[in-house]
Amino acid sequence: MVERSPSGATPARSSSSALGRPVATSHGAIERAAFRLFATHGFAGTTLDMIAAEVGVGRRTLFRYYRSKNDIPWGRFDRTLAGFRDTLAALPEDLPVHEAVHRAVLSFNDFPDGAEPGHRERMRLILMTPELQAHSVLRYAEWRAVIAAFVARRHGVGPHDLLPEVVSQVSLALALAAYELWLRHPDADLRGLLDDAMIGLRAHLTGNSPAGG
Amino acid sequence: MVERSPSGATPARSSSSALGRPVATSHGAIERAAFRLFATHGFAGTTLDMIAAEVGVGRRTLFRYYRSKNDIPWGRFDRTLAGFRDTLAALPEDLPVHEAVHRAVLSFNDFPDGAEPGHRERMRLILMTPELQAHSVLRYAEWRAVIAAFVARRHGVGPHDLLPEVVSQVSLALALAAYELWLRHPDADLRGLLDDAMIGLRAHLTGNSPAGG
DNA sequence: GTGACTTTCCGCACTTGGTGCCAATACTGT
DNA sequence: ACAGTATTGGCACCAAGTGCGGAAAGTCAC
Structure with missing residues (x-):
């Protein structure tokens, strides 16, 4: 039970x-x-x-x-997740899928500077404690499912097809990479890191050497 | 101790x-x-x-x-990991980084068809059992560190900079997406799925609608 | 106020994973 | 036989987590 x-x-x-x-x-x-x-x-x-x-x-x-x-x-993550789903659903239909996903991820991680002072501490705990890192994949899976469902709907395929799976996995990958650096560099801007991560990935995949050092 | x-x-x-x-x-x-x-x-x-x-x-x-x-x-994953590191190191220096990483990931998952009959069962257990899914991130982290170190060396940056972090996270993301489908479709070719995952991601990031359905 | 009802609290016993400690064990070599 | 050495494995113990069931503490009807 x-x-x-x-x-x-x-x-x-x-x-x-x-x-x-x-x-x-x-x-x-x-x-x-x-x-x-x-x-x-x-x-x-x-x-x-x-x-x-x-x-x-x-x-x-x-x-x-x-x-x-x-x-x-993790607190009441189910609440947070519902908001994420709504954000995606509210985006204009004519927005390209990659743009929609990117914007939703950005807004998901957009915490008013002073509003959530405990957020950083919470994320630090979750991302730096091995037991919690492990446990978190179960939460991440729910987060990914939201993205996969969106991508699947927009592309007219099943949520368990390759593309939705790839996009949701990669979105999580970018977010985790950004968070990792954000925790290490307290003065960094999380949204900027997310942007940079995506730019870096694009450059990497097309064989261009990325700009920044 | x-x-x-x-x-x-x-x-x-x-x-x-x-x-x-x-x-x-x-x-x-x-x-x-x-x-x-x-x-x-x-x-x-x-x-x-x-x-x-x-x-x-x-x-x-x-x-x-x-x-x-x-x-x-997970068996003796440290052994497997050492092989992975060697594979990456042995690749020609003039190979583009993204190509090198992709090839290494492919060869990492290249099991002779009949040689490892238990491999699928092992992966199924690891990927479909919640407790193990959670625990696996700790193993994945070691795997990612190998890729991050390679990317960092080739780009002349630190292994904890954004780009190595992003590439290693995304490589894992692609591999997991491919594995997911591979487990669901027993007749699928894992290497082919890895290729498709990368192709799909490229198309997604550049705003092109992917080819396959 | 009394009693029926409802829902939460919480103690108890138990299972399981995991660790520290240490003596017993089973080899090799002299 | 005896010292040396590394593994084994029993014992006690801690902490997380679960099933069970009764006690507690409210509301409502009368």
């Missing part, structure tokens, strides 16, 4: 009716507590018992909010 | 001198036993105790041959 989050809602119950025992915590509270502990003990050095204690809740309850310890840093 | 394989050798001790207690098993024996069990119970349904019993060895000993259960299906 798959553990479901209480009522599927994050902060409390979905607005009105409050039947049954009230929730003891929320996704937000768990994530804040967890990141606080990760910062001082590292991811591996933080046990679920510690997180449960910090939140003030039973260990067993954590599994009702997150399927696994690895899922905590 | 990192657990080391006994003497670092696979079948028995490295040829001549045999000091100390002789080994009780080998990587090959463990893999054969493991795959036998995976076939009937699935990966998750096979415990390390079962594998140890099948091999006729203590559970503790398994960890001297493989760092984790997830590592067993």
Whole structure:
């Protein structure tokens, strides 16, 4: 049986009716507590018992909010993913496919500078912790599926044909390469890196030596 | 402390001198036993105790041959990787970088038709089992590092610069897309799919509609 | 207020992967 | 026989994750 989050809602119950025992915590509270502990003990050095204690809740309850310890840093990614899908769908139909995908990826990674101060920390944790790197492919697969579905629709082919598969895999590849550098160079602009990655790839594939050093 | 394989050798001790207690098993024996069990119970349904019993060895000993259960299906990937590195290094210097990388990737995946009958089963297991998909990124990272190092050398830049990172990520992306289809279509030619993937990507990036359907 | 109902919490027991420790084992060489 | 050496593997232990079931804490009807 798959553990479901209480009522599927994050902060409390979905607005009105409050039947049954009230929730003891929320996704937000768990994530804040967890990141606080990760910062001082590292991811591996933080046990679920510690997180449960910090939140003030039973260990067993954590599994009702997150399927696994690895899922905590990802937060509520399903929400984010739905937004990504909408972004792609809202793009004008006459936009070339490669342009549409590129723009969607850019806007997906467009965080208002000050708005999400924890975003960098979250991404650093996800991208630099081996256990989480590994776990993340499962999230990436969902992200890729969104792109593959879009490409498949625009080209009138199946989502599991070669082209949609290639485009989604390569889009992820570019994003990961950009993120990697972004984490290493705190002053770099993520969107600029994504652009550069694509330009570099084009030059590489056509046999031209890329411009920048 | 990192657990080391006994003497670092696979079948028995490295040829001549045999000091100390002789080994009780080998990587090959463990893999054969493991795959036998995976076939009937699935990966998750096979415990390390079962594998140890099948091999006729203590559970503790398994960890001297493989760092984790997830590592067993990968076999001795470090060996394979060394070959990959050599292939790249042996390619003529005047070959364009993209051509060199493409050829190396092709030859890396060039298994004599009958020679490796278990290869498909191994890849199917790795690519279709969620736990293994996740674990595999750690192996992929090593593979990518080989490509990144090559690209960096040929371009005279650092291995962590954007271009090497992009090329290695994209090479992996193409390979994964090709493998995905190869597993779904047993009669497909893996090398052909790799070629098609690259052709499709080129067309996509330049805004041309790809040829095939 | 009492009782029925509903939903979440959470403790308990258990399985499994993984690690540290260390004595037992089984060879070689003198 | 005895020292030397490397592997084996049992034991204790930790942490993640799951199934189960009762306790807790609300709402609602009366």
